[in-house]
Amino acid sequence: MTQRASACGKVILLGEHAVVYGTPAIAAGIERGAWAEVSLADVGPSTLEIGDRRAVADAQSEDDLARAFSALVGSDRAFSVRAHSELPPGGGLGSSAALAVSIARAIEMYTSAAPHERELRAAERALAWERVFHGNPSGIDMYAAANGGTFEFVRGRGGQPIEAGAELWLCIGLSGSGASTKTMVESVARQFQRRPELQARTLDGIGALVRNASLAIQVGDLVGLGRLMDLNQMMLAGLLLSTQPIEQLCTLARGAGALGAKLTGSGGGGSVIALVPAPGGSEDEGSDVAKAVLRAWKLAGFEGFVTRVGATGR
Ligand code: PMV
Numbered sequence: 412m413t414q415r416a417s418a419c420g421k422v423i424l425l426g427e428h429a430v431v432y433g434t435p436a437i438a439a440g441i442e443r444g445a446w447a448e449v450s451l452a453d454v455g456p457s458t459l460e461i462g463d464r465r466a467v468a469d470a471q472s473e474d475d476l477a478r479a480f481s482a483l484v485g486s487d488r489a490f491s492v493r494a495h496s497e498l499p500p501g502g503g504l505g506s507s508a509a510l511a512v513s514i515a516r517a518i519e520m521y522t523s524a525a526p527h528e529r530e531l532r533a534a535e536r537a538l539a540w541e542r543v544f545h546g547n548p549s550g551i552d553m554y555a556a557a558n559g560g561t562f563e564f565v566r567g568r569g570g571q572p573i574e575a576g577a578e579l580w581l582c583i584g585l586s587g588s589g590a591s592t593k594t595m596v597e598s599v600a601r602q603f604q605r606r607p608e609l610q611a612r613t614l615d616g617i618g619a620l621v622r623n624a625s626l627a628i629q630v631g632d633l634v635g636l637g638r639l640m641d642l643n644q645m646m647l648a649g650l651l652l653s654t655q656p657i658e659q660l661c662t663l664a665r666g667a668g669a670l671g672a673k674l675t676g677s678g679g680g681g682s683v684i685a686l687v688p689a690p691g692g693s694e695d696e697g698s699d700v701a702k703a704v705l706r707a708w709k710l711a712g713f714e715g716f717v718t719r720v721g722a723t724g725r
Contacts, residue, residue, distance in 0.1 A: 412450065416516035419444035419722050420498040421505035421555030422581060422675045422684050424636075425624045425643045426564075428599050428650065429617040430549045432610070433566050437624055438551055439579065439720035440559025445496040445509035449517035455489035456481075461510065462495065475543055482539035483515055490518060501589020503676020507544055508552035511537035530557070546593040559723035563625055575721065576631030578689040580697065582664060582704040583675075583682050584715040586656040590679030598679075599650055616646055637671025637686045644673035652678030656713070661685070663711055667703040687717070 419440040426436025452458065457468040459480045466474060468481035484490060494514055498506035515533035522529060534557055541548045549566045561579065562570035603610035620639050627635040644661060647653060653674060661672040664685035672685040687701040697705070697717035708715045 418512035479543035503681030640671035
């Protein structure tokens, strides 16, 4: 018998990096995500197949994936896992967390625990996987992968859903290169150690943007939200997290009518989100502004897609 589970990808609307230090951040699930199919294996160790990548669970391995898989799967039983992510790895869209949560959920289906208990245990398994890749994860990716929706997140406290006053639609542009979250988080930590005043100023500033953005989302003030995203991008650029392709994606999006644009996730590469008006008619078709943003990106050689945020990924 095979068990199958899924989890959603995410975007951080505002507050990445500061969230590692306890400042609130706002994130949302997106429809694209990951799924896993798990079956019991006759003999161990457990094996994992993600596209053409293969790993065998091994806590001592030099391969991050083998160690992360080992931390997630444990050694009580042996499983054969096949997983797939629709999200670019290192793209800032929570691919790693979505994979971890979908694999952990499918494994927990082999236990007789109550559904609530299984979800808690799946979250623990997934966090063990994330620690291997991220070093010091705030947990925001895991929360989004497991719950989706639109939410405010505080490290150690989890997420609080935000009731959005208007549909939120984003164009997501891929900068073409990935970045290691661990490296980017460590780079910010070094800057904060060298300059404590930069840390205080950054966390205060981003905290204020997040508080205002939360209100803007609740009342459906998309113009206000877009401006706050632009300001957040300036602060992230000040922390050396932006790159030339990220800046180009943001400038092209704003020029095509987006209400605001910024990097999402760790930066140093990865993805850009551009806030666009909701489409008038059909659900899947973006608005004219969304189409103009995607066209501008394509002409400059960047891939992108439009999505409504707040998906739950189940
Ligand atoms: O892994 P990414 O690119 O989605 O970034 C995670 C967000 C950070 O705030 C940079 C790190 C964290 O653990 O919250």
